[in-house]
Amino acid sequence: MPLYQAIILALVQALTEFLPVSSTAHLTIFPWFFGWQDPGQAFDVALHAGTLVAVLLYFFKDWLTLALCGLGLKYPASASTEEVAQHRRLFWCMVIGTIPGGILGALFEHKIEEHFRTPPVISISMIVIALVMWWADAKSRLTRPLEQSNIGDAVTIGSAQALALCPGVSRSGITITTGLFRGFTREAATRFSFLLSTPLIAGAVVSHLPKLIKMQKAGGMDLPLSTLLISILVSGVGGYIVIAFFLRYLKTHTFKLFIVYRLVFGMIILVWWFLQRGMQ
Numbered sequence: 001m002p003l004y005q006a007i008i009l010a011l012v013q014a015l016t017e018f019l020p021v022s023s024t025a026h027l028t029i030f031p032w033f034f035g036w037q038d039p040g041q042a043f044d045v046a047l048h049a050g051t052l053v054a055v056l057l058y059f060f061k062d063w064l065t066l067a068l069c070g071l072g073l074k075y076p077a078s079a080s081t082e083e084v085a086q087h088r089r090l091f092w093c094m095v096i097g098t099i100p101g102g103i104l105g106a107l108f109e110h111k112i113e114e115h116f117r118t119p120p121v122i123s124i125s126m127i128v129i130a131l132v133m134w135w136a137d138a139k140s141r142l143t144r145p146l147e148q149s150n151i152g153d154a155v156t157i158g159s160a161q162a163l164a165l166c167p168g169v170s171r172s173g174i175t176i177t178t179g180l181f182r183g184f185t186r187e188a189a190t191r192f193s194f195l196l197s198t199p200l201i202a203g204a205v206v207s208h209l210p211k212l213i214k215m216q217k218a219g220g221m222d223l224p225l226s227t228l229l230i231s232i233l234v235s236g237v238g239g240y241i242v243i244a245f246f247l248r249y250l251k252t253h254t255f256k257l258f259i260v261y262r263l264v265f266g267m268i269i270l271v272w273w274f275l276q277r278g279m280q
Contacts, residue, residue, distance in 0.1 A: 101158060
């Protein structure tokens with residue numbers, strides 16, 4: 001893969017991993033549209049490593065506070081007893097919410113990769129989730145802050161996160177939508193989504209690293225190490241910027257822009273697929 005293609009796909013990953021538009025869909029469809037070679041699993045892991053660094057850096061203080069309070073410590077020292085209790089509860093919500101996606105991912109990830117990464121499935125997923133997101137954004141109470149999250153939210157949103165295994169659904173899209181149905185504000189639903197995604201992204205990256213390091217040492221990796229490192233840097237920096245933008249955007253805007261984008265992109269994929277089949 002030429003370096004320019006790697007940089008373009010790294011930018012695509014950065015722009016779509018945290019926005020509710022499905023990074024898997026875009027990383028599958030872009031090479032298909034332009035006739036590029038499939039970059040392979042090593043490249044996919046590199047891009048997710050970059051966006052993992054982005055979300056860890058952006059929410060570093062949040063995770064530090066949640067983890068320390070969750071493990072029984074008082075942090076920061078100036079925090080009230082009520083604040084510590086809130087942080088502890090949110091930490092264990094994140095732990096519990098990660099379990100459904102982790103289990104289903106371990107059981108079905110490879111089967112989904114083999115059978116569901118097709119243009120029709122991606123197109124339908126993009127359109128269906130857009131309509132559900134529109135319904136949630138229009139009907140939700142939008143009153144609950146993140147501090148009011150509970151175990152029921154964690155189980156519901158965590159179970160919904162498992163649906164993101166299907167290409168086109170979008171991890172952030174389905175978890176934010178579920179958060180809206182649970183009555184969270186748009187910003188609270190999005191923060192919950194980003195925090196909840198961190199352990200699963202980390203788990204996916206860590207689980208594939210040993211095999212990729214082994215391949216690299218044996219000379220079996222198709223992409224140069226320099227290309228992988230540049231891809232990680234681009235997706236990481238871009239992902240950090242996107243997180244900051246999205247959270248600021250939601251303070252004064254709805255999800256309408258992303259709903260319309262999903263509908264249009266989903267229909268374009270379906271039309272293109274039909275045209276391609278007609279020319280065969």
